[in-house]
Amino acid sequence: MRVMVDQVKCTGHGICEELAPDVFEIDDDGIAQVMIAEVHGASLEDVKAACVRCPTQAITLLEIGSPSSAEKA
Template structure:
């Protein structure tokens, strides 16, 4: 599984960071950083939940 962010859509609300901090982070300029684009198996359920919970639908998955 691979996760991506559309930086033109992302508003850095941080919902994904709260749900999967091992995979997502906000940098000092409030831009979303994906720490693990190739999602580890142990984090896949959390990342799916984070993608579904994004208020701007800025995240996508390739499974």
């Protein structure tokens, strides 16, 4: 699955970085950046948890190969 962060919605709480530090990093501006765009296995489970716990719901998971079918975990 492909991970995306809505830079407008993100307010830099850092929960995503705590739950999936290999995938997310809070930049110098306090906004989450995706470090690994495509996730699988354990990383995918961590990203799903980050999606659920993101207070601004800024994280989106997309099926690879079908960008029109966005899935929020």
